[in-house]
Amino acid sequence: xRIQFSKMHGLGxxxxxxxxxxxxxxxxxxxxxxxxxxxxxxxxxxxxxxxxPERPDVDFKYRIFNADGSEVEQCGNGVRCFARFVHERxxxxxxxIRVETNSGVVEPEINSNAWVRVNMGEPRFLxxxxxxxxxxxxEQSQNQPLPDSYAVEVLGQTLELDVVNMGxxxxxxLVDDVLKAPVETLGPALESHERFPQRVNVxxxxxxxxxxxxxxVFERGVGETLACGTGAxxxxxxxxxxxxxxxxxxxxxxxxxxxxxxxxxxxxxxTGPTATTFEGTFNPYDFYVPEQYEEQ
Numbered sequence: 494x495r496i497q498f499s500k501m502h503g504l505g506x507x508x509x510x511x512x513x514x515x516x517x518x519x520x521x522x523x524x525x526x527x528x529x530x531x532x533x534x535x536x537x538x539x540x541x542x543x544x545x546p547e548r549p550d551v552d553f554k555y556r557i558f559n560a561d562g563s564e565v566e567q568c569g570n571g572v573r574c575f576a577r578f579v580h581e582r583x584x585x586x587x588x589x590i591r592v593e594t595n596s597g598v599v600e601p602e603i604n605s606n607a608w609v610r611v612n613m614g615e616p617r618f619l620x621x622x623x624x625x626x627x628x629x630x631x632e633q634s635q636n637q638p639l640p641d642s643y644a645v646e647v648l649g650q651t652l653e654l655d656v657v658n659m660g661x662x663x664x665x666x667l668v669d670d671v672l673k674a675p676v677e678t679l680g681p682a683l684e685s686h687e688r689f690p691q692r693v694n695v696x697x698x699x700x701x702x703x704x705x706x707x708x709x710v711f712e713r714g715v716g717e718t719l720a721c722g723t724g725a726x727x728x729x730x731x732x733x734x735x736x737x738x739x740x741x742x743x744x745x746x747x748x749x750x751x752x753x754x755x756x757x758x759x760x761x762x763x764t765g766p767t768a769t770t771f772e773g774t775f776n777p778y779d780f781y782v783p784e785q786y787e788e789q
Contacts, residue, residue: 495775495776496516496774496775496776496777497772498510498773499769501574501577501578501768501769503571503574503748503768504746504750505720505747505748506538506539506571506720506722506748507538508574509528509536509540512543514553515584518777520542520558522558524780525540525560525562526560526561527780529560530560535775538560538715538718539558539565539568541556541557541574541575542555542556542558543555543584546593550591552587552592553579553584553590554592555571555572555575555599556595559714564595565713565714566595566660566661567594567596568661568723569611569613570722570765572592572599572609572611573611573763574767576601576603577609588602588603589601589602589603596660596661597660599611604764607767608764608765608766608767611722611762613726613761615759615761616659616727617657617658618656620656623657623658624690624691625688625693626688641735643655647679648679652683653666655727655731657727657731659726659727659730662689662693663693663694663696663724663727664696665728665731671697671699671708676697676709676711676717677717679695679697680697680716681716683695683711684711684713692713693713694713694721696708696724698728700738703738703739704741705743705744706743706745707744708746719746720751721746722751725751726753729742729761730761733757741753741754749765751763
C-alpha cells in the first residue's frame with residue numbers, strides 16, 4: 494500500500510498533507526509520531542488530513558495532528574496550505590471553499606498570486622473558552638469586564654499574559670526584544686502551566702510600531718516554529734484590543750510576514766503565502782507495528 498502526500502510550508506511552518514478523500518490509511522498517534530520524525534520519517538510540524546465533509550454546507554473536513562501525535566483544533570498556516578493542496582490535487586475548482594475543523598468552519602480563498610486569505614472567525618476571550626483557570630474573586634467577577642491581561646506566576650516570576658482563543662488556545666506576552674526573549678525556558682513552562690488545562694501556544698510579541706510587530710511562537714506539542722498563523726492572529730488581536738495596534742497589522746515571524754486584519758466584534762482575516770516543496774509516496778507499514786496497532 495502506497496500513500497501519496499505533499500510536503501508544504503507556510504513561512505517555514507511545515508506540513509505533511511494527505512488526501513484521505515481518495516485514499517485510506519490508519520491514523521494512530523504512534524504512526525504519526527514516526528512519520529513526523531525528521532531523521533527516520535518524513536518530518537513535519539503538523540500533519541494535515543483532507544477528508545470528505547460530514548455536513549452539507551462545507552466542502553471538506555480538515556484534521557490537524559502535531560508531530561507528537563496529538564490532534565489539535567486549528568492551524569492558520571496549515572489552512573492556507575490545505576486550500577492550495579485541494580486545488581493542486583484537483584479536489585475542487587472553487588477559489589473560495591468552506592472547511593470544517595474541530596473548532597468550527599473556516600473559509601480560505603486563493604488569490605491570483607497564490608497567496609491565501611482566510612476568514613479565521615471571531616476571537617474568543619472568555620477564560621472558559623481558552624480554556625484558562627482564573628483565580629476566584631481576584632481576576633474576574635460577573636459584574637466586571639474581562640481584564641486585558643492576567644498575572645501568571647511561572648519560574649519564580651509574575652508575567653502579564655493576554656489569553657485568546659483563535660480556534661486553539663493562545664497566550665500572548667509582550668517583550669522588549671523578541672530576539673532576546675526566553676522562549677526556550679518560558680515557552681515550555683507556560684505551555685504546560687496548570688492554569689491552561691489543555692496546554693497553550695505561547696506568543697512572544699515585540700511591537701515595532703502601530704502597524705508592525707515581531708513574533709516568536711512556542712507551539713504546544715511542537716516547540717518553537719518558524720511561523721504560526723493562529724499565533725499571529727492572536728498576537729495582533731491582543732495588541733489591537735489593548736489599543737496598542739491599528740486594525741491592520743503586519744506580523745513578522747522567523748519564516749516571513751503575515752497580514753492580519755481585525756476590528757472588535759468582527760472576524761479575523763489572515764493573508765499569507767504557501768509553498769509546495771515536494772511530493773512523494775510512503776508505505777504506512779514501514780512506520781507501523783501491526784501487532785501493536787490494528788488498522789481501523
